[in-house]
Every structure is written in C-alpha cells, then in structure tokens.
Amino acid sequence: MLKNSSIFKLAILLITFSASFFAQSANKLEGVRVWAAPESTRIVFDLSQSPSFTHFTLTNPYRLVVDLKKSVNKVNLAKINNNSKLVKKIRKSTPPEKGTLRIVIDLAKPLKASLFALSPTAPYGNRLVVDLSTNGATVKTKTQPSKTVSALRDVIVAIDAGHGGDDPGSIGPSGMYEKKVVLQIAKKIAQKINATPGMKAVMTRTGDYFVNLNRRSDIARNSKADLLISIHADAFTSPQPQGASVWVLSRRRANSEIGRWLEQKEKHSELLGGAGEIIQNTDNEQYLAMTLLDMSMDQSMAISHNIAGDVLSNLGKVTKLHKHKPESASFAVLKSPDIPSILVETGFISNHREERLLSQREHQNNLAKAVHKGVVKYFAANPPINSLLASKSNTKHKVRSGESLSVIAHRYQVSVSSLKKANKLKSDSLKIGQVLVIPRA
Structure with a gap:
C-alpha cells in the first residue's frame, strides 16, 4: 500500500502534469489589436487555434464580456494600444469555470456588437473579430444653409x-x-x-x-x-x-x-x-x-x-x-x-x-x-447640371462615338433646337470629336 506521503506526491504530480498538458493544448491569446474608426471600433484577438467562444453584454456600466473556451492569456492587456473613443478598457475577469479565459471590454456607451472567427490568412493566423458600432447610427452630414438666389452645387x-x-x-x-x-x-x-x-x-x-x-x-x-x-x-x-x-x-x-x-x-x-x-x-x-x-x-x-x-x-x-x-x-x-x-x-x-x-x-x-x-x-x-462649374462659363462637349444630338440634349437637359441654335447647326448630323457649346438650361 502507498503511504500518505506517496499519495500526496502522486496527486501533486498528476495536478502538475494536468496543468502542463492544459497549458500546451490550450488556445493561446497571443495579441490584441484595436482599430478605431469615426463611427465604430474593431478589436482583433490573435489566437493560436480556432476559437470557441460565447459573449454577452452588461449594463451599469456598459460592458461586452467574451468567454474564450479552453484558452489562456499571453498578452499584457494593460499595454494595448487603444485609441478608440468607444472602448474604455480591455481586461481579464474571473472566469465562470476553470479553463475559460474571460475578457471584458468596458464600453463608453451601449454599442451593437458583432463577433466572428476568421481562419488563417497570411500574414495573420486564427482571429476572433469583435466589431462595435453605435446601434442604428447613421452618417450625418452638415446641413447647408438655405440659398435664396440659387442652389448651385459642388x-x-x-x-x-x-x-x-x-x-x-x-x-x-x-x-x-x-x-x-x-x-x-x-x-x-x-x-x-x-x-x-x-x-x-x-x-x-x-x-x-x-x-x-x-x-x-x-x-x-x-x-x-x-x-x-x-x-x-x-x-x-x-x-x-x-x-x-x-x-x-x-x-x-x-x-x-x-x-x-x-x-x-x-x-x-x-x-x-x-x-x-x-x-x-x-x-x-x-x-x-x-x-x-x-x-x-x-x-x-x-x-x-x-x-x-x-x-x-x-x-x-x-x-x-x-x-x-x-x-x-x-x-x-x-x-x-x-x-x-x-x-x-x-x-x-x-x-x-x-x-x-x-x-x-x-x-x-x-x-x-x-x-x-x-x-x-x-x-x-463635362460639368454636371446645376453645378457651380457649369455656371462659370458656357459648357462645352466633345462628341464621342455613338452620341447624337438628342442624346447630348437629354444629358444636359436642354432642347435639341436650342442646342442646334447655339452651335449654328443646319442639320442633326455630328462628327466624332466635334466640340459643341451647351446652352444654359
């Protein structure tokens, strides 16, 4: 029979072996990259293997929690280069079970999250991509002041x-x-x-x-x-x-x-x-x-x-x-x-x-x-109609193959008769390379 001390040593040996085996077989988080755009942020987790993951969100404060199964961390998360206005911090947290790596992304406000894995594509290996964006956000353009005289555009x-x-x-x-x-x-x-x-x-x-x-x-x-x-x-x-x-x-x-x-x-x-x-x-x-x-x-x-x-x-x-x-x-x-x-x-x-x-x-x-x-x-x-460029001078058009007076008139929204009058044309025939003056609409 084994003595108590021998049993204890064997248990320690088995635990050490199990820990060593897990460390070698576990998926390793090897890098984290943050790409900040004006309306969104992408976070890329570089991994040694294809990830198995789940995620959920929390409020008060706003957080996205990502659980990486059978994974270990090899990154100093405190030194990640983060220039995003949407992401405050990326950190580790207590996992729900042993062998799971829990990553918490602290958010500046509620965001829509999209997560997907990518297989190796040179120069990168396995990746887990997290796309964060403002929910239902749209690109807003500056409202132009109303113009009473004209609406000439750029x-x-x-x-x-x-x-x-x-x-x-x-x-x-x-x-x-x-x-x-x-x-x-x-x-x-x-x-x-x-x-x-x-x-x-x-x-x-x-x-x-x-x-x-x-x-x-x-x-x-x-x-x-x-x-x-x-x-x-x-x-x-x-x-x-x-x-x-x-x-x-x-x-x-x-x-x-x-x-x-x-x-x-x-x-x-x-x-x-x-x-x-x-x-x-x-x-x-x-x-x-x-x-x-x-x-x-x-x-x-x-x-x-x-x-x-x-x-x-x-x-x-x-x-x-x-x-x-x-x-x-x-x-x-x-x-x-x-x-x-x-x-x-x-x-x-x-x-x-x-x-x-x-x-x-x-x-x-x-x-x-x-x-x-x-x-x-x-x-x-070839300035677009109602543009500032079109208003600066008489527009000129160089006739190309396949173009007719009616086609050109339709493009510039003028009549065929005014087009003929402006160019003193006696017939509807045109020559390739011929330059026409386009009257103002």
Whole structure:
C-alpha cells in the first residue's frame, strides 16, 4: 500500500502534469489589436487555434464580456494600444469555470456588437473579430444653409484609400505598407480637390481602419458623389513590373495576368479585413446581378473610362506608366452602378525603386496633382447640371462615338433646337470629336 506521503506526491504530480498538458493544448491569446474608426471600433484577438467562444453584454456600466473556451492569456492587456473613443478598457475577469479565459471590454456607451472567427490568412493566423458600432447610427452630414438666389452645387469626388486597419494591403521589400502610403496620397488628392472652387472631396476613410468594400460605395452614394476614385499601390509576384495604371470595371474577368492577380488580391483584402462574409451574402449578389443589367451601369462605365483616360494622361507626365490605356478588371469597389468609379494604382510597391519613390512626399504630391488635373479636366469639359462649374462659363462637349444630338440634349437637359441654335447647326448630323457649346438650361 502507498503511504500518505506517496499519495500526496502522486496527486501533486498528476495536478502538475494536468496543468502542463492544459497549458500546451490550450488556445493561446497571443495579441490584441484595436482599430478605431469615426463611427465604430474593431478589436482583433490573435489566437493560436480556432476559437470557441460565447459573449454577452452588461449594463451599469456598459460592458461586452467574451468567454474564450479552453484558452489562456499571453498578452499584457494593460499595454494595448487603444485609441478608440468607444472602448474604455480591455481586461481579464474571473472566469465562470476553470479553463475559460474571460475578457471584458468596458464600453463608453451601449454599442451593437458583432463577433466572428476568421481562419488563417497570411500574414495573420486564427482571429476572433469583435466589431462595435453605435446601434442604428447613421452618417450625418452638415446641413447647408438655405440659398435664396440659387442652389448651385459642388462636384463631389469620393476619395477611397485602399485597405487599412487589419488589412495592410501589399507590403514592399523594405516593409512599407500599402495602406499607409495610399492614405497619404489620398489625403493630398482630397486637399487639392477641396482647394478647387466648385469641387468638394469626401474620404471613405481618414485613418488606419478597415472599411469593407460595399461600405466604401455606400459612403460615396450617401455623399451624392459624382465620382469615386480608389487609390492603391500595385504589387506582383516578381519585383520587375513597374509603373502606374488606371483601372475601370470589367463585367468579365481581367484582361491581363496582373489584373487577375489584383482581383485575387481584392478577395484576400476582404478576408484580412474580416468582411468576406458580407461580399458573399446572397442578397448582395442578387443586388449586383440586377444592377449590372441596368442602363445606368453602361453610362457610369463610359464616364469612368473617359475620366480614367484623362487621369492616366496626366500620370504619364510625372511617373512611369505600366500601361498607356485604362485597364479592366472586376473590383467590388468599382461596382456601384450609379457612380462613375476608377481605381488608380500609383506604382508597384513590390518594385524596389517604386517603393522608394512612393514613400517620398514630393512624388506623392506629384501623383496627387496628376490625379487632380485629370479629374478637373473632365469635369471642366463635362460639368454636371446645376453645378457651380457649369455656371462659370458656357459648357462645352466633345462628341464621342455613338452620341447624337438628342442624346447630348437629354444629358444636359436642354432642347435639341436650342442646342442646334447655339452651335449654328443646319442639320442633326455630328462628327466624332466635334466640340459643341451647351446652352444654359
């Protein structure tokens, strides 16, 4: 028979072995990242395994409690970089049972919480994503004072800096993140747009946080944007490709190898940002399928192609071009049927020389100037009706293939007879390239 001391030692040994076994097999919380947006906050928990979790909320004070089953903490929660106005603190609490890691998120006010797990997608491993947002919050725009004389409006340009937050985008040879450099360029473009009388810029993101691709188009639409410009920095599997390019939506697959690579990168971006399930939602797919058939898509695609040409022409004056004509690919951020949209690849971040250029303030400013000039050139020649730009002088229109007097008259909301009179036309025939003066409506 075993003596009492031997039994005690064996018990201690078994407890020690069990604790050691649990520590090795437990899911480890290895990192916590907080991404604060103006209206929401995303918290990402980096884990060694796929998480098993439950959650609930508490009031007085407001808290979100997350229980991670069979998990241990390896993070100093007191040293988390938290710049969110919605999240006060992230801390541990007493678990309901042994082996559970209880995390408490102290909230500044009642928030809507959405939690989901993500499988490994390079450069990240297993993740638990917590999205917090004000319940039922809507984007509020400043009310414009009523104008008694006229209601002339600005041309609205939505500037979209690609990637952000948990999605770094492409990473250059020296470690430069695409999300950082494109935000810098996007802000410079926005500044130039805002400095142009009769034009106004709206940014889809102003800081380092992720905005899912459907939401970017929604922001542009809610702002009544006349154009959406998405800014990116290209990448490829080899360091040789270089040069800027401008992309427009294709209803088919991309027409180049690099285009197909970029399409795949966009899907990867959604997975990194944690919004892949939104893009795959059946209702959204049906919505896109229907709107792609709408005639407004044809019109916005035609306008997008013309603007892309003007932007590309100006980019060619300040940097090397990858292609001298706009390219086509299927990007979700360009699929808004009612808003002309272009995607500008400012250069190849995977190329050593261009990565270095993209980090330079002067080069960023030159790229911003080129994009701005291309946009201004188009809207100066084709100002929207009732806009300040349209009122400055007689609008001029360059006839394109397939356009007729009736089509042009309808676009500018003038009569065919007034259009003929303003241009002293004796017949309805037009020539491609012919410049017409558009009378004021």
